[in-house]
Amino acid sequence: MYDQVRATAISIKPKAWDKQSNADKVEWFVREAAREAPDLVVTPEGVLEGYAASEAIKNPELAQRMLDVAEPIDGPYVQRFRRLAKELGTCLVFGFAERIGGEVYNAAVFIDQRGELCGKYHKTQLAEGTSDPWFFNRVGRKLRAFDTPLGRAGIVICNDRWNPMITRTLVLDGARMILIPSYGMKTRPQNEAVLARARENGVPVVEANVGVNMIVSKGEMVGYAWGNDQVTTAVIDVPALPSTAAAREYERRYMDMQTPEMERRYREWQKSLRGEENLVGHARIGGLTAGAAE
Secondary structure, three states: OOOEEEEEEEEEOOOOOOOHHHHHHHHHHHHHHHHHOOOEEOOOOOOOOOOHHHHHHHHHHHHHHHHOEEEEEOOHHHHHHHHHHHHHHOEEEEEEEEEEOEEEEEEEEEOOOOOOOOEEEEEEOOOOOOOOOOOOOOOOOOOEEOOOOOOOOEEOHHHHOHHHHHHHHHHHOOOOOEEEOOOOOOOOHHHHHHHHHHHHHHHOOEEEOOOEEEEEEEOEEEEEEEEEOOOOEEEEEEEEOHHHHHHHHHHHHHHHHHHHHHHHHHHHHHHHHHHHHHHHHHHHHHHHHHHHHH
């Protein structure tokens, strides 16, 4: 039992600290992607403020600036993308620095086609670790899946993808698809990690990374593009949640095709037997003929 979802990943490279320019670029690419009528569009990690936390970590004098560039969940740019999703009739996932009081989190949100917020996630595995003074780069403390019109989903952000426990927890919480906004490496090991998360858990994965898009369904790559500013669209098969009703429906579908399939196989088996008999007969005739000639 699968539901088909048309998913798009966009490999935008944002500019650090430039929210206005980045927001304009995101909107332009999402509108371009909408030409293919996707159900879901995913953009990279920190695409709104340009993943500026990485600079603040290296330059402590920029820490306070992170509070200024970070966006509250009800901020104007989040509202802008809620309106955009509703206008285009597509779900939208994007990453940004979220301000909560005097702290900043690496966040991503899922907005549905009605412009409603369905879920939010804070990155829980930071490559640089975490430190008490880093109010501008707090680590997430929860792993939760959430319901969407496309099925229950889970978000992991960039470095999270390396840890199978994170994705597995979300799937155990009912996630039927994993969405990965990323701003990280584009090498073969990252591709293998994304494929592994999909295959380990039997769910599709949509990753929008700066420099590479990957879409995985039924454990196989169904969409891939290397390079910045790429739009990649593919259909993913979202598995139904385990239930007696789902099992009986899939059983019915199998039984509907069982009889004709078994009949086809029987015909092929009989044909193969006749072929073997013909081969034996030819071998005997050939042997007698050869003997007579000698």
